[in-house]
Amino acid sequence: MSVRSATIAPRRRLALAPAPRWLLGWWAVGRAVTIATALALKPTVWTLDRWDGRWYRMVARGGYLLVPGRQSDPAFFPLYPILLRGVHAAGVGWGIAGPLLSNGALLLGLGLFYALTREIFSEQLARRSTIYLALFPLSYVFSMAYPESVVLVLLTAASLAGLRRRWWLAAICAGAAALARPEGLFLAFPLADIAWRQRQSLSPARRGAALAAVLAPVAAIASYSLYLATVLHDPLAWSQAERAWGRQFRITGAFHAFAHVSTAVGHRPWLVRDLICFFVYLGLLYAARRARTPPAWLAAGAAVVILPVFTGAFDSVGRFGLLAPPLFWGLAGLTTSRRSEGIVRSVLLALLVVGTVSLAYVFP
Amino acid sequence: MSSAVRRALLSVAVTLAGAAGVTASGWAIQAAALPPPTSATRVAADASAWFHEHRLVVDVFHFDHRRIKGACLRGWFPRPHEPKARASLLSLRPGRPLRVPERRHPWIAAARRSGQPGRILALVGCTGELAPALAAAAQSGGHLTTERSYAANQPAVALELEHAKAERLTLYVSPRTDEPLVAFVHLHELEATSRLFLARVTPLLASRFHLPRAPREPRR
Numbered sequence: 003m004s005v006r007s008a009t010i011a012p013r014r015r016l017a018l019a020p021a022p023r024w025l026l027g028w029w030a031v032g033r034a035v036t037i038a039t040a041l042a043l044k045p046t047v048w049t050l051d052r053w054d055g056r057w058y059r060m061v062a063r064g065g066y067l068l069v070p071g072r073q074s075d076p077a078f079f080p081l082y083p084i085l086l087r088g089v090h091a092a093g094v095g096w097g098i099a100g101p102l103l104s105n106g107a108l109l110l111g112l113g114l115f116y117a118l119t120r121e122i123f124s125e126q127l128a129r130r131s132t133i134y135l136a137l138f139p140l141s142y143v144f145s146m147a148y149p150e151s152v153v154l155v156l157l158t159a160a161s162l163a164g165l166r167r168r169w170w171l172a173a174i175c176a177g178a179a180a181l182a183r184p185e186g187l188f189l190a191f192p193l194a195d196i197a198w199r200q201r202q203s204l205s206p207a208r209r210g211a212a213l214a215a216v217l218a219p220v221a222a223i224a225s226y227s228l229y230l231a232t233v234l235h236d237p238l239a240w241s242q243a244e245r246a247w248g249r250q251f252r253i254t255g256a257f258h259a260f261a262h263v264s265t266a267v268g269h270r271p272w273l274v275r276d277l278i279c280f281f282v283y284l285g286l287l288y289a290a291r292r293a294r295t296p297p298a299w300l301a302a303g304a305a306v307v308i309l310p311v312f313t314g315a316f317d318s319v320g321r322f323g324l325l326a327p328p329l330f331w332g333l334a335g336l337t338t339s340r341r342s343e344g345i346v347r348s349v350l351l352a353l354l355v356v357g358t359v360s361l362a363y364v365f366p
Numbered sequence: 367m368s369s370a371v372r373r374a375l376l377s378v379a380v381t382l383a384g385a386a387g388v389t390a391s392g393w394a395i396q397a398a399a400l401p402p403p404t405s406a407t408r409v410a411a412d413a414s415a416w417f418h419e420h421r422l423v424v425d426v427f428h429f430d431h432r433r434i435k436g437a438c439l440r441g442w443f444p445r446p447h448e449p450k451a452r453a454s455l456l457s458l459r460p461g462r463p464l465r466v467p468e469r470r471h472p473w474i475a476a477a478r479r480s481g482q483p484g485r486i487l488a489l490v491g492c493t494g495e496l497a498p499a500l501a502a503a504a505q506s507g508g509h510l511t512t513e514r515s516y517a518a519n520q521p522a523v524a525l526e527l528e529h530a531k532a533e534r535l536t537l538y539v540s541p542r543t544d545e546p547l548v549a550f551v552h553l554h555e556l557e558a559t560s561r562l563f564l565a566r567v568t569p570l571l572a573s574r575f576h577l578p579r580a581p582r583e584p585r586r
Binding site for chain 1: 373374376377378379380381382383384385386387388389390391392393395396397399400401402403407408411414415418419497498501504505506507
């Protein structure tokens with residue numbers, strides 16, 4: 003497995019090859035399994051449109067409103083609701099708009115993820131990790147009215163654009179990713195790494211554009227705060243709303259999360275899922291390191307997995323991990339033989355069914 | 367100025383321009399694509415915040431051609447043979463306090479118990495009932511309207527929340543601060559009004575209305 007250097011490559015065209023048939027096939031398999039299981043639970047779009055999907059729809063329909071002391075919608079970032087409004091404006095009903103958008107975006111996201119992985123690693127590892135991402139047990143979230151699949155598109159597009167020296171495009175994608183999910187902030191690590199490697203061969207203006215791309219996620223979050231200040235007169239409304247959802251960053255948060263884990267599991271047994279995911283993800287990050295994942299990507303992956311624990315809880319860590327590409331590179335690095343690859347695919351598919359069924363009982 | 371410094375300054379200028387561009391365009395897209403909250407939803411959210419911040423309200427009710435004084439306290443209260451639960455204690459003078467358990471849908475719960483006057487009074491006189499009803503209406507984009515009005519001997523904004531055909535809550539709030547002044551409910555042929563005095567829990571007020579002194583709200 004080799005890590006290709008990004009420094010020597012000249013500025014390349016961004017045109018992407020059409021998605022290979024196998025990619026289309028695995029996307030269809032993963033989505034068919036998820037949607038069929040969801041429809042088996044309830045023959046409506048209910049399963050894929052519930053939990054946070056309801057909040058995103060609320061923002062899309064009526065904008066933001068902060069109700070102090072109550073769970074409010076500024077905790078949900080604005081890009082996905084904006085896209086939902088766009089899909090709805092095209093004549094699609096609110097209930098179906100989210101799943102439609104997410105499933106479509108996933109196909110594009112998988113294509114970009116494949117292209118990015120091939121650029122960093124090899125064709126074989128790219129193929130394996132893309133299939134694993136499509137079938138991952140929590141990938142049912144990619145079919146729900148959640149922004150994860152859109153963020154996948156944007157974070158892979160930003161990195162690819164950076165690697166191909168399209169820094170203004172990288173800045174737009176990185177900013178948009180941070181407007182969809184706060185995990186978009188961690189894109190700054192790989193983008194900074196790519197920019198650093200290219201520094202000698204970039205003109206001053208292009209170097210500035212590269213730095214702007216690194217800062218774009220922070221700038222985008224600033225734009226969200228500015229918008230909240232305009233409409234709600236509180237630039238930190240999103241952080242205030244997060245607190246009502248039980249999320250507040252503290253230095254002692256991780257200690258609190260571990261110290262109270264048994265009590266938390268007693269109250270919410272489903273938390274075991276996120277606990278298992280947390281430790282499996284740590285293992286996969288280690289595997290990614292062994293697979294020679296660039297350190298900046300490892301740092302971004304570690305931030306996605308570990309930082310949420312500093313809010314004092316493990317809730318939803320499993321879902322957050324979907325936006326950490328090194329996890330899938332690590333898993334692909336562990337399965338080099340055809341037999342092990344087949345076993346992993348089967349296990350992932352079985353767990354995908356179980357995960358989708360869990361939607362009837364617990365939020366992802 | 368050496369060419370190296372000039373090149374570095376150019377890079378910095380482009381970086382700053384790029385970051386400012388992302389911020390400005392991000393704001394512009396949000397402002398253009400998302401609807402701002404209506405004045406009615408904002409008043410409802412503010413009023414809900416007032417109720418959330420005050421656990422105790424001293425009420426003067428008008429119900430069934432009678433004027434009744436009372437107070438309502440929100441908190442965690444013990445139940446017989448069960449752990450403590452969130453509820454409101456409505457104390458009407460004279461009489462023993464009535465325990466109103468917190469429900470997810472206070473309107474529906476009240477409608478079901480519309481035969482109980484205490485339940486109707488809780489709907490207009492307890493912060494534990496009014497806050498979630500207003501917050502839910504504001505967040506769900508329920509049928510909310512505002513108009514200029516007059517209540518409690520002062521100019522007010524009347525916020526009307528229509529839940530169903532025969533269920534209507536009107537909350538009169540101060541035009542400047544959105545502080546709730548009067549609540550009026552019309553619920554299936556029944557009507558009740560409460561002049562609301564939001565208050566802090568003091569030993570004097572608690573003992574005057576036979577309410578527990580310090581039922582602190584544990585952190586959720």
